Amino acid sequence: MARWKELPAALDGRERRLIAELRRMKDHSGLSLAALAGKTGYSRSSWERYLNGKQPVPREAVEELAQVCGLEPTRLVVLHDVAVQARRDAPGRTAGAVAAAAEPGSGEPGSGEPGSGEPAGGEPEEDPHVVAAGPPPAARTVSLRGCVAGIVAAVVLAFTAGLLTGGAWADDEKAAADPGKSGYRRGVAYDCDVRRESGRLRAGHSTNREILLDINSTGFDVVEVQCLLREHGFDPGATDGLYSQTTKDAATRFQAARGLIADGIVGPKTWGELRR
Structure with a gap:
């Protein structure tokens, strides 16, 4: 690049x-x-x-x-x-x-x-109240x-x-306020049902192959990554949809094993290898 x-x-x-x-x-x-x-x-x-x-x-x-x-x-x-x-x-x-x-x-x-x-x-636009009242003295304006x-x-x-x-509290509040957005619930351990469909591995939680995931990312995309990491033999810890340090460490080891940039951040290239 x-x-x-x-x-x-x-x-x-x-x-x-x-x-x-x-x-x-x-x-x-x-x-x-x-x-x-x-x-x-x-x-x-x-x-x-x-x-x-x-x-x-x-x-x-x-x-x-x-x-x-x-x-x-x-x-x-x-x-x-x-x-x-x-x-x-x-x-x-x-x-x-x-x-x-x-x-x-x-x-x-x-x-x-x-x-x-x-x-x-x-x-910046001028305050309409100031314009209506006439230009104030220079010292007062400053x-x-x-x-x-x-x-x-x-x-x-x-x-x-x-x-x-x-940050964590805000994430919980956001999830509670909009539970229908994805159905994801923080703190729940999700099952992994990894299978190959059309030549690609899928765990049944997300079909994404481009979204960027890093520390504190949450949701079913993270669950999918955790399941796929476990399938490849790299233990991410819990499959709870929280991109923790344990998950990042597992992703880093996986990237190093596949010859990718080992930064622990899941992007399009890492997704591609996880779904092989």
């Missing part, structure tokens, strides 16, 4: 962190930019601009990439919101925002075109914006801390 281009020097560190996470997800998924475009509402050229820091990444694109990779998008959305706040706090627009403003209108989300959901040029920025930063930091400490 070709190396990524170096990100523009003008990008804020928080923007760099978001793009680095998105690049890592894209690499582990094994999808090309063209394949990614086929699975999302964004073109190949748009993904090339987003992942090389030439244009700010729309929130919807972040959510769609997480969905394609089979990951919970909340953490990435938080990183995205932090990056957006960094752009608003900066004294001038970032290199990515300048590039976005300079490009011809594409009509895609985040391009600044009508109906895209973003103001032209990437600048103070108000600084206060709002401080409040938003505090909320984002508190929310991020809550995610780090309460």
